[in-house]
Amino acid sequence: MEAKNNTHISEFLFLGLSEDPGMQPLLFGLFLSMYLLTVWGNLLLILAVSSDSHLHTPMYFFLSNLSLVDICLTSTIIPKMLHNIWTQNKAITYVGCITQMYFFIIFAGLDDCILTVMAYDRYVAICHPLHYTVIMNSRLCGLLLLVSWIISNLNSLSESLMVLRLSFCTDSEIPHFFCELNQILQLACSDTFLNNLVMYLSAGLFGGGPFAGILYSYSKIVSSIGRISSSQGKYKAFSTCASHLSVVFLFYCTSIGVYLSSAFNTNSQPSPIPSVMYAVVTPMLNPFIYSLRNKDIKGALRRLFAKEIIK
Numbered sequence: 437m438e439a440k441n442n443t444h445i446s447e448f449l450f451l452g453l454s455e456d457p458g459m460q461p462l463l464f465g466l467f468l469s470m471y472l473l474t475v476w477g478n479l480l481l482i483l484a485v486s487s488d489s490h491l492h493t494p495m496y497f498f499l500s501n502l503s504l505v506d507i508c509l510t511s512t513i514i515p516k517m518l519h520n521i522w523t524q525n526k527a528i529t530y531v532g533c534i535t536q537m538y539f540f541i542i543f544a545g546l547d548d549c550i551l552t553v554m555a556y557d558r559y560v561a562i563c564h565p566l567h568y569t570v571i572m573n574s575r576l577c578g579l580l581l582l583v584s585w586i587i588s589n590l591n592s593l594s595e596s597l598m599v600l601r602l603s604f605c606t607d608s609e610i611p612h613f614f615c616e617l618n619q620i621l622q623l624a625c626s627d628t629f630l631n632n633l634v635m636y637l638s639a640g641l642f643g644g645g646p647f648a649g650i651l652y653s654y655s656k657i658v659s660s661i662g663r664i665s666s667s668q669g670k671y672k673a674f675s676t677c678a679s680h681l682s683v684v685f686l687f688y689c690t691s692i693g694v695y696l697s698s699a700f701n702t703n704s705q706p707s708p709i710p711s712v713m714y715a716v717v718t719p720m721l722n723p724f725i726y727s728l729r730n731k732d733i734k735g736a737l738r739r740l741f742a743k744e745i746i747k
Contacts, residue, residue: 506719
């Protein structure tokens with residue numbers, strides 16, 4: 437009997453944020469606006485950094501890569517969601533779902549790694565300012581970024597391959613708006629113990645490891661700032677970290693919210709709202725956090741707009 441209940445399904449169905457037909461135009465307009473704002477804001481930040489020679493430093497090199505990853509992260513899920521709302525078709529193919537999940541895990545992991553690398557960059561800049569250009573050379577920056585890509589790809593590949601071994605029940609409805617790993621595992625009919633083990637180990641390594649690195653870097657930064665005698669020097673040192681701290685706080689609070697909501701939610705259909713904050717709102721706010729609190733970015737944007745006006 438068990439074998440008859442399992443099938444090689446060809447597609448999944450998204451339940452989305454709301455099944456109310458009257459809400460669909462509102463959701464379409466809201467998420468289209470958020471997606472365009474995310475792409476526009478992050479592209480503008482990348483253009484500002486690449487066009488201004490003053491910003492060709494390790495800090496802004498990692499920042500522009502973070503913006504690129506944020507664009508890719510939202511582009512993995514939002515266009516498909518908008519297509520489904522527009523066509524009133526909730527389906528996604530099995531291959532499309534696995535592919536979406538694979539790329540989402542990659543870019544979410546890259547976000548985490550790049551934020552950690554940026555914390556290390558701030559640690560070197562404040563705690564070892566005289567050796568900053570020697571330590572954070574272009575070779576090390578490229579190597580750190582390459583390692584981040586490799587680790588994220590290996591993690592995503594292992595998670596996705598583990599899903600391919602599962603068989604799924606005839607119930608293929610996902611109470612979400614994209615193919616999140618945890619939601620896919622809940623639909624499986626076969627034993628998911630190994631998948632859950634790998635998922636939680638990965639979450640521990642990608643969550644606990646980088647977060648510990650960020651905490652260590654900032655503990656050293658706070659200690660170094662405390663030794664600065666002038667209040668103006670302390671403010672200047674702290675201001676270079678304020679934007680990064682804001683993004684780290686937003687990223688970890690929303691991502692922790694996703695896991696806590698799935699772990700403690702006893703409903704059959706857990707709310708996807710925490711995932712909206714983590715996967716959509718955070719990438720949208722990142723470029724504005726850095727632009728509004730950073731004089732160098734604002735100056736580069738003014739020069740960029742001035743060049744366009746002159747042209």
